[in-house]
Amino acid sequence: MSRVARRRDPETTHHIMCRSISEVQLFRFDDDKVKYLQLMALYCKKFECSILSYCLMDTHVHIQLDPQGCDISKFMHGLNLCYAQYxxxxxxxxxxVFQGRFINKVIDVDDYNLIVSAYIHNNANDLPDFRDCVHTYYFSSYGIYLGNYSDNYGILNTDFILSQFGNSPETAQVQYAQFVTSCNNVTQKDKQFEIIDSYIYNEPYEYRSERFIYYRDLTPGKVIEIVAEAFDIQTPNFIKNKYSHSISEFKAICVFLMRCLCDYTYTDICKELGNLTLSEVSNLTSRGFVLIQSEPKFKNLLATTT
Known part of the structure; x- marks a missing residue:
């Protein structure tokens, strides 16, 4: 039987769940969960996306992903493949290690973002040590929302959810905590909007979208043109010269941005530039990522190209 095509909708948020195969405990120890969060941070940077909420359980993971225009399949494939190898x-x-494809639910109703966030944060209720105290579970983003923990991995966007509950951080945290508690024991399939109607709409409420989307429909030629301008290169087409070591940084950043903003595969980039192997494209992508993250003069390139 053929598989149903996955609904991607890169400009909307997604609820993603992935589970280990039945005979494997996905996280045997806490340092396994730390590793998964570290990898999630790495891939958020590589794909320029963010997480609205998450909860890592022993056998499965819940992620509320804001792809900001990226391909969620590529994001999750890279993340889970690296974790499985580890x-x-x-x-x-x-x-x-993982049981089939990850499951994703497109959140195409604005208010549903709130109920998904609460549902994910209530998952820790299934752990005996955290029943009725889910805010103390370190491997959930709920403690970060309430100010109990710091976002040490730099992956979480709390502003988007909290801005729906109040203008001041303190008020928003209190209101959000009450909302999460009110959603306890409510499944996603049951009364999804009943709680929102009774809780939110009886309070002063204004929906404000503060999400940022990278529009990833650039052509490789446009990427090369913009990066060439930043490097003050007059003839950017010589990027295709295999032995031109003088433009190695230029080429690395171009290749990384093609992956990130053109949604190109390694094979696509090989065809576009020519004279490159898949391993060379992989190395250039990694180098371009490091350059953009570490070099101040390159950090504005992502904003420039979007």
């Missing part, structure tokens, strides 16, 4: 190396095993 897991198999650490525990000296082979084979699959």
């Amino acid at each position: 897991y198999n190396r650490k525990y000296k095993r082979h084979g699959h």
